Amino acid sequence: GIDxxxxxxxxxxxxxxxxxxxxxxxxxxxxxxxxxxxxxxxISLSKSGMCGAGGIVAALGWGVSMVTVAVCFGPVSGAxxxxxxxxxxxxxxxxxxxxxxxxxxxxxIGASIGALIIWQxxxxxxxxxxxxxxxxxxxxxGPSIQNSWxxxxxxxxxxxxxxxxxxxLGHQNPANGVSMFFVFCGVAGGVMSxxxxxxxxxxxxxxxxxRIIYTxxxxxxxxxxxxxxxxxxxxxxxxxxxxxxxxHRVIF
Numbered sequence: 001g002i003d004x005x006x007x008x009x010x011x012x013x014x015x016x017x018x019x020x021x022x023x024x025x026x027x028x029x030x031x032x033x034x035x036x037x038x039x040x041x042x043i044s045l046s047k048s049g050m051c052g053a054g055g056i057v058a059a060l061g062w063g064v065s066m067v068t069v070a071v072c073f074g075p076v077s078g079a080x081x082x083x084x085x086x087x088x089x090x091x092x093x094x095x096x097x098x099x100x101x102x103x104x105x106x107x108x109i110g111a112s113i114g115a116l117i118i119w120q121x122x123x124x125x126x127x128x129x130x131x132x133x134x135x136x137x138x139x140x141x142g143p144s145i146q147n148s149w150x151x152x153x154x155x156x157x158x159x160x161x162x163x164x165x166x167x168x169l170g171h172q173n174p175a176n177g178v179s180m181f182f183v184f185c186g187v188a189g190g191v192m193s194x195x196x197x198x199x200x201x202x203x204x205x206x207x208x209x210x211r212i213i214y215t216x217x218x219x220x221x222x223x224x225x226x227x228x229x230x231x232x233x234x235x236x237x238x239x240x241x242x243x244x245x246x247x248h249r250v251i252f
Contacts, residue, residue: 018102021077025106026113028073029081029205033114035065037210041118041138045125055195062200063188067180082203083107088163088241092248094170104205111209115139118210119217132223139210140226141199141233148232151198155236156243158194159202162186163244171252201233208234 039061043053050057066081073079078095080086083104089095095103119126122138129135136142143151165186169179194200201207208230215225 018099021099022102022106024073024077025080025103026110028069028077028079029107029110030114030117031072031110032065032069032081033111033206033210034117035068036062036206037115037118037138038121039065041122041125044134044137045122045129046131046134047125047128048122055191058195059188059191062191063184066187067184070180070183077103081107081110081205082237083205084159084203084237084241085163085166087238088167088245091242091245092167094167107205108209111205112213115210115213116217119213119219123219126222127220130221132221135219135222136214136225137199139214140230141201141207142226142229143198143232144196146229148229151229152232152236152239154194154197155201155233156240158190158198158200159237159240160244161193162190162202163241164248167244167248198232198236202237202240204234204237206233 039058042048042050042061043057045051069081070079073081078089080089080103086095086100086103086107090097090100118138126135126138133142165182169182174182190202191200211225211227211230214222
């Protein structure tokens with residue numbers, strides 16, 4: 001057998017070799033959450049100077065947020081910033097399964113950090129906000145009409161569309177600027193198409209970790225975190241990304 005000392009040294013070297021990937025996912029997801037959740041806070045909290053700016057601003061803001069992160073961290077880790085995207089790339093054969101746990105853990109940590117930053121930046125606005133649902137909406141997604149299975153289908157379809165676009169970029173090989181345009185269209189277009197149904201989570205870390213942070217941090221007159229709905233933005237995106245990867249493999 002292999003000397004245990006050699007095995008430990010190899011494992012340590014392998015882990016260090018991939019730390020830059022995990023760090024890129026952590027920082028990238030944190031930045032994505034700061035910019036994205038910042039849009040939600042900016043357009044919804046009543047004391048914000050941009051309150052009422054509307055869904056178009058939300059779509060543009062989330063799209064620009066994703067492109068910003070992709071430009072910064074795409075060359076390092078691919079800038080998944082989303083466990084569903086990571087699972088999708090793995091299912092499509094574009095990512096080693098050994099990297100998946102580290103990617104997802106990094107994304108969850110980054111999403112938590114981003115949510116904490118938004119809480120601190122908007123703490124006064126959150127405390128002054130009279131509507132508990134608006135406070136929660138800064139951090140989490142939720143359905144306009146509660147129907148868990150149809151809400152889940154919405155998240156499956158929304159994530160399927162985005163994942164298929166991302167996978168298609170691999171065989172189209174567009175120039176970097178054109179590639180970023182398609183990433184923007186995938187995110188912003190998705191918000192415009194599906195945002196009114198469930199808030200367009202498409203990302204388990206984007207919803208779960210801010211929901212946990214909202215539950216833990218002090219905010220005046222906040223109410224429950226709607227944990228009964230929390231499985232939808234976890235299961236829906238994972239299923240949608242996996243199905244997109246499977247269909248992509250069949251077609252291409």
